[in-house]
Amino acid sequence: MSESPEKKVEYATDYKPLHDGPLKLARGHRIQYETVQGCDVLLYPEGVVQLSETAAMILKQVDGQKDATGIVSSLMQQFPEAGDISGDIRGFLEVAHARGWIA
């Protein structure tokens, strides 16, 4: 099959509120560490996103078992010196959810 790839116009995804259930990576998404780039990347159909260290840390907690609250408390236990980062973590999860990275 061969048509040229073109510019993809992604319609602005409206804000989707994060649900309370367990969170998992969306179908077809995975995270892997890339030595060449020196960072974790999120891969999905025909797409690559380079992840910051923080983003990667949060997304790796998305395991299909924990809900948002569980992810927040797990990260806060891991990094007690970081103070109250629950707002930041939730904010990122909301963005990731709105972009369709997690479901």
Added chain:
Amino acid sequence: MSQLPAIKPPLWLLAELTYACPLQCAYCSNPVDFNGHGKTMDTETWLRVLRDARSMGALQLGLSGGEPLVRQDLETLVAESTQLGYYSNLITSGIGMDAARARSLKAAGLDHIQVSFQSSEANQNDEIAGMRAYAHKLDMARAVKAAGFPMVLCFVLHRDNLHRLREMLDLAIELEADYVELATTQYYGWALLNRDRLLPTLEQVREAESVANEYQARLKGKMDIYFVVPDYYEKRPKPCMNGWGSVFLLVTPDGTALPCHAARQLPDFSFPNVQTHSVKEIWQTSDAFNRFRGFGWMKEPCASCPEKEKDYGGCRCQAFQFTGDAAATDPVCDKSPLRHLVDEAVSAARTTTTEKPIIFRNPKNSDRHAKKPAVVAGPQ
């Protein structure tokens, strides 16, 4: 002044595994003269290409063609790409797929399948594809889902099927596609040859856009819909390949390395071959991949344009197809002094009736049309 950009590794490897294809789509972007190209590479050579590109950092692998399912070694190539850590995308018309093959590709680690439809309606689908394919494709799309793949359905839009957009989207819902790509034909290769018959009118495009918007809103969170506006109706060109030699590396069936699909037609180029050069050499040092890298090659109006980092001056092949000069501003841009060539193509298409025969993509037509120059600027 020419700036020397740091050469970042390719992120995308598009492996055109074969030009063989059971379909004959009139909008195919394969080169018109494909039948005269060199021998299709064997398994071992492709495996080396996969390894070489991956070691440079390539992450997304497109397995395309022609019809990649024609290759009996597809599972072997997929298994290697899985092992290497690629995200693998099979880009197929679905012909050659069945439930068993979908499962064996899944077992080999294939990540994703994009199935293309010519139309939502059986007869028209088959007419455009030049063969009876529709019923099989529906079964196959179901088999892809059943094997657990994320599925992208791609509808290639043009004048004769744009009015069926609703049906296409309904079909996508029925088949439970994860993403739908509504790709308006881009005019390269066979599509360029058939442009007068395929280019939709502005009214059609606007109507289609509103249908796409409506479904997008309705299916939010369930199915992602992308609508690609044909660039002839835009005022700015597409940022072709995110810049020449920036992220995208294409390898043709005979091993020719290209910075984009249609580049092979460009004159005064000698495109390197992966059988005689390493992928690394090709990417970093070949003249072909460096020619339009960065901004130093640009002419006016691009050279001094504040938008050049956004669209890289557009598509080199489109610039060549219209103006005969691959370094010119893509004439889709309304800052180009040659924009009128695009407008003339639009009006030429508008006055072309359905009586004009479609030229199907097949080896016979390839031989017949290979010699003709690809430049079809303006009305005939």
